[in-house]
Amino acid sequence: MSRPVVASLDLQALRQNLTVVRSAAPDSRVWSVVKANAYGHGIDRIWSALNDTDGFALLNLEEAILLRERGWKGPILMLEGFFHADDLPLYDQYRLTTSVHSNWQLKALQNAKLNAPLDVYVKVNSGMNRLGFTPDKIHTVWQQLRAMKNVSDMTLMSHFAxxxxxxxxxEPMAKIEQAAEGLDCPRSLSNSAATLWHPEAHFDWVRPGIVLYGASPSGKWQDIANSGLKPVMTLSSEIIAVQNLKPGDTVGYGRLYKAQQEQRMGIxxxxxADGYPxxxxxxxxxLVDGIRTGAIGRVSMDMLAVDLTPCPQAGIGTPVELWGKEIKIDDVASRCGTVGYELMCALALRVPVVTV
Known part of the structure; x- marks a missing residue:
């Protein structure tokens, strides 16, 4: 029998989360963000559960091609655009919408030999200072692109920090308004947080990411507890050994945990190596056998220890939820000084994934 650790994906929860997004931004179309292999969920596993979306947004050309080969005929937005000029024939072949954020991309588009013009998203740097043209450059860039035969529909995009x-x-909205002054252009500005909490930024297209997978963009589950969003991924396993500790016994590498009294512990x-921090x-x-408890000692490559004091009935084979419907991934991430995004994306290839 295979090792008991498994990641289960609730595709109905994914559909429900898309419905929540549409309710939050009823007048906007939706780019479902599936970058980073759908935030660790596996784009090939989950894309069909999101086939009611208006478009998919991602980074990797290979994943965009996969969507096309699986039968998706709608829009695909490449959030960072093309990385090399010689990518453009594939953008042409697979009809991908490219973002443009750098002068070299303008030149590459100008010089490309395409069968049909591409839709373009012009990225304005509204204060994130990662990608994009400063607001005072947008008019010039817009006019350059508008004059190109290789450019079709254009949209202004930005990203909130x-x-x-x-x-x-x-502050970023003020910069975006400066950039868009005098332009009659559609806009795509809202990430997950803005989609939920800033309707004034919805405009034509919203771009939800983490909320589709049922975690909070703030890193606090309480902030979305009443939203209708549901966790999609559950990481679960089983207890494979039980140890009885005496006062003074230590647990794990570095002997970081010391028992203060007699204590049952599950492994x-x-x-x-499975992606647990x-x-x-x-x-x-x-969660052990439906009862909330806690990890103890340093996490090893293949195992971790849990306190069985609250669940004396637990033993070998008892089910364990590490995050999911009951143990929120945001709560685990917060205790570890990170965010749910990272834990999802860190799920190891060796962990079997099932859809339910």
Missing amino acids: DAENPDGIA VACGY RNAPDGTPV
């Missing part, structure tokens, strides 16, 4: 905060988009078949501190929430 702090949309999870109530006043987090005020779970999951470790950092190695730095998970004592007390990181774990």
Whole structure:
């Protein structure tokens, strides 16, 4: 029998989350963001559950081609655009929408030999300072692109750095308005946080990512507890051994955990080589046989230890949920000083994935 650790994907929850997004932004079309292999869920596994979306947004050309080969005929937005000029024939062949954020891309588009013009998203740097043209350059860039035979429909796009905060988009919105002054252009601005909490930024297209997978863009599950969003991924395993500790006994590498009294401890078949965070501190929430308890000691490559004090009935073979419907991935991530995005994306290839 195979090792008991498994990641289960609830495709109905994924569909439900897309419905929540549409309710939050009823007048906008939706780019479902499936970058990073659909945030670790596997784009090939989940894309069909999102086939009611208006378009898919991602980064990798290979994943875009996969969507086309699987039968998706709608729009595909390449969020970082093409990385080399010689990618453009494939953009042409597979009818991909490219973002443009650099002068060299303008020249490449100008010089490309395409069978038909491409839709283009012009990226304005509204304060994130990763990609994009500064607001004062947008008019010039817009006119350059509008004059190119290789360019069809154009949309202004940007990305918010702090949309999870109530006043987090005020300054970038002012910069976007500066960039768009005098332009009659569609816009795509809203990430997950802005989609949920800033309707003034919805415009023509929203671009939800993490909320589709049922986690919070703020990193706090409480912020979406009443939204109708549901976790898609559940990471589960089983107890494979039980140890009885005496006062003073230690657990794991570095002997970081010391028992203060007699204590039962379970060993779970999951470790950092499966994608569980190695730095998970004592007390990181774990569900054992439906009862909430905590991890103890340092996480090993293939195993972690849990306190069985709250669940004396647990033994070898008892089911364990590491994150999912009951143990929210945001709560695990917060205890580990990171965000749910990272835990999803870190799911190891060796972990079997099933869809339910």
